[in-house]
Amino acid sequence: MGMTITEKIIAAHAGKERVFPGELVQVTVDVMLANDITAPLSIKELEKRGITTIPYPERIVLVADHNTPARDIPSAENVKLMREFAKKHGIPHFFEGGAVGIEHVLLPELGLVVPGDLVIGADSHTCTYGALGAFATGMGSTDLAASWVLGETWLRVPESLKFVLSGERRPFVTGKDLILFIIGEIGVDGARYCAMEFAGPVVSSLSMDERFTMTNMAIEAGAKNGIIAPDEKTLAYVRETGTSRPVRVFTSDPDAEWKNVFEIDVTSIEPQVAFPHLPSNTRSVYGIPKIEIDQVVIGSCTNGRIEDLRMAAAVLRGRKVHPKVRLLIFPGSPKVLRQAEEEGLIRVFLEAGGVIAPPSCGPCLGGHLGVLASFERCAATTNRNFIGRMGHETSEVYLVNPYVAASSAVAGYITAPDKL
């Protein structure tokens, strides 16, 4: 019996020939990530216990992307705590100010994560890095604190689910729509504790940016990780980062064991809208009633990359945002922002009446920079639409792709570009 990519990466980091689903293993960790919400808990836990041994500072990445630029005094204190911890322990990868981007946009771009890595992050969307052919999973602050001290963590080897995507994509159907469709099919716990491996000709045809969008939302189906086998596109992307980290390409064996295989013909999939209050409440944008909106958010670790901004700009070029709608755009990183500026996308957004916000998580999680008032509605390219996610508990979030977000900003209600 062969192994899946996920099993191979875990086995390689457990020092074993092979591992089996359900097995508990101790693994070495290549990258250990935390942000300005989760790192303070880890740091305080270590300091409370007087633990000062941090043997692998170069493997730690600290990104102040959630409540930045500092929302209030407690947020500023949290970043200060990270900054001082990084300095004290010689942690080279601490990002704030002009260096900061959304962690899951930033790390791949900088070549801090490469194929074959085992990554843990105190952020649930750490699963994003699976698009590089890495095993990456979210954990909490205590698990991260322990890994900073030990350089390792424990894992339960997940069962793997395979999603084979074939057929022809319709206009305005993106990686976002494919993953929303899948979550709609299997539910928010449909992949609980499992690995989701995406494969097939449609996945091969996706750009890296769209692949990141897909693996990013694996957690929204309850998965431990999402993963895509590295191919030429992956390796070209990694080369471009100029990283010196060793790349290890793993692929699933033909006789690997799958808990379930889903064959999906994407030909009939239309752009998706996930209605409140679960990412699995998906419907085709063409079959929904008129839902008027107050705000549109384009950005996040799901859709804050350059291609996402290109999609939005393609719709907004020469158009104006509806007067009652606030359009907020969050480029995912300084690089994305610079590139958008060079390509003239920023000008398109400004002329349409959009707000350009700093590279950060923004209002996605309802804390900062564009939260919603009572009964307001938002069409967002983000990843969660739980009750109160973006602000007041009576507000509503509809999850969409960047094309639909942009066309909805123009129309004032949720719609696709071909209906404008």
Add this chain to the structure above:
Amino acid sequence: MIRGKAVVFGDNVDTDVIIPARYLTSTDPKELARHCMEGLDPQFPERVTPGATILVAGKNFGCGSSREHAPLAIKGCGVVAVIAASFARIFFRNAINIGLPILESEEAASRIREGDMVSIDLATGEIRNETTGEVFQAQAFPPFLQEIIAAGGLMNLVEKRVKANS
């Protein structure tokens, strides 16, 4: 043996309703507790009798973000244990790591009603509904997890290991 009155919720209780992100600048369990479950029931902290309340929920409890503030807020309220039909995996790890007792039992989750008096034997995983007399068996944890639980959380084990090596 722990004992408490059941407070019952449904399926897919996510971390955004357990503790909304706008409160995450604090790491103080008491402060977090004031806003626990605010998204579903702003009066929740008043429904809890500290040291004598057991939270019971459906499937996929704690789905969403990795914020450890979620189990900290629940523990900070004085909830003594969470019984659910199933847990989202990050919440599961976090609860064990910070020493919040959790038990997985589909049957118990579907049969226990609001206000029922429930007792739990953490050593055996036996859940007893004293109000109805029903008895349920929670899924057993693997020995490695039991070791973390017995130590009172992951960092107690880590600290021991670090200090033994120094």
